Amino acid sequence: MTKSTIDFRSVNCGRAAPELLEALTTANTGTELGYGADTFTAALQTRLAEVFEAPVRVFPVPTGTAANAVALAASCTPFGAVYCSPDAHINTSECNATSFFGGGTKLVQLAGTFGKVSADALESAIATAGTGLAHKSQPAAVNLVQATDLGAVYSIDEIAAVSRVAHAQGLRVHMDGARFANALARLGCTPAEASWRAGVDVLSFGVTKNGGLLADAIVVFAPDAATSIGFHLCRAGLVWSKMRFASAQIIAYVADDLWLRLARQANAAATAIAARIEPIAGVTILAPVQANELFIDMAPAVLSNLEKDGILFYRRGPRLARIVCRWDTSDADVAALTGSISLHVAAAAAAAAAA
Ligand SMILES: Cc1ncc(COP(=O)(O)O)c(C=O)c1O
Incomplete structure (x- = not known):
């Protein structure tokens, strides 16, 4: 596996x-x-x-x-x-x-x-x-x-x-x-x-x-x-x-x-993701990120590319990703996700501009 x-x-x-x-x-x-x-x-x-x-x-x-x-x-x-x-x-x-x-x-x-x-x-x-x-x-x-x-x-x-x-x-x-x-x-x-x-x-x-x-x-x-x-x-x-x-x-x-230490770790990962992706044009966070989950609207091509990068998440609609952080979500996980989002959103924007 x-x-x-x-x-x-x-x-x-x-x-x-x-x-x-x-x-x-x-x-x-x-x-x-x-x-x-x-x-x-x-x-x-x-x-x-x-x-x-x-x-x-x-x-x-x-x-x-x-x-x-x-x-x-x-x-x-x-x-x-x-x-x-x-x-x-x-x-x-x-x-x-x-x-x-x-x-x-x-x-x-x-x-x-x-x-x-x-x-x-x-x-x-x-x-x-x-x-x-x-x-x-x-x-x-x-x-x-x-x-x-x-x-x-x-x-x-x-x-x-x-x-x-x-x-x-x-x-x-x-x-x-x-x-x-x-x-x-x-x-x-x-x-x-x-x-x-x-x-x-x-x-x-x-x-x-x-x-x-x-x-x-x-x-x-x-x-x-x-x-x-x-x-x-x-x-x-x-x-x-x-x-x-x-x-x-x-x-x-x-x-x-x-229990509170574990929860703080999960929440902190979600907050860090939100802070890094909020400024990116083409990414919309659909609900306040106040706990350990994010609901993110992105172009379908971006979602597919995240999956190709090996990032696992659930789709909740054609443009909607649900991202859930756990107590053991690492800084490297956060960096991998936010890095991939930045990369693929920029690529999608460049492709749209060239078309
Ligand atoms: C808010 C909420 N309540 C209840 C449950 C049900 O818990 P369980 O999966 O242990 O039955 C879940 C599961 O995801 C949940 O998110």
Whole structure:
């Protein structure tokens, strides 16, 4: 297999941080009870309560999809409506797992910029939803993706504004934090400020996509939002018997701020790419680069030439490249990408001028 080292396809293509692998070896001694009754899972509850400066219930899960779908199922009735951005991962990429786990829950898309939900759009959607009418899905929850699927980051004020509207109408606030660490690194605030203090009731806490191995978690801040999560998870086969290994990964992830260091590295690579390509005529960055992803409009010939140079990325349209930086994206990767873009954009411009 040809191994390209210039890979901007997805965080999923990257390695796990060595600290998490070491944690697995450390956890692999002696005996422990199964299904989350082990000492590592107990320690994880305490550790994340410290990280979030609040009592929390933590449920380690295998995937971000499971975290989102079960967190929302537990927040809704089967006839509930979940408001989200059209670009939200629950809407575009999870095979409607929210509805499956929720027993019929409906996703309702709200217009917003760069993958965000706005408080105003939520307020008008709830006002016209038909609350109390048996023929209508009933407003139940709102989903915020932090950082968004287009690489932007909600400010604390934006989260708080959406949460105020949601709570005033009895809705739950769910945050899809597959890239929560990247957002936090950008915001420079505490985990508490970026979550429950701004009104988040339940968080899908991403680990795998930021140097994790095989675990994410549902973190519950509102105690009454947690009551059915354990049942949903067990019924879906989403409770590991050897839970200690999942919990050990997440404990290592937050130890000594590893998660924030990894996220800062990924964000810094994206910022460096943006800074180098922004001045190039013929290159347009389509969304604010506030976390670890860039969406770049370039001529189709430039995209093809980048691919010929061995640079891996996903096309999201005939002119649109999605570039994703990981914790282990190197300066050389950044230089290779930005160098190739400059070269091929200049060549395309010269060819156009000569024609
Ligand atoms: C924002 C967001 N949420 C959830 C997920 C789902 O995570 P998983 O692939 O672990 O199911 C992804 C995956 O890319 C994502 O980008």
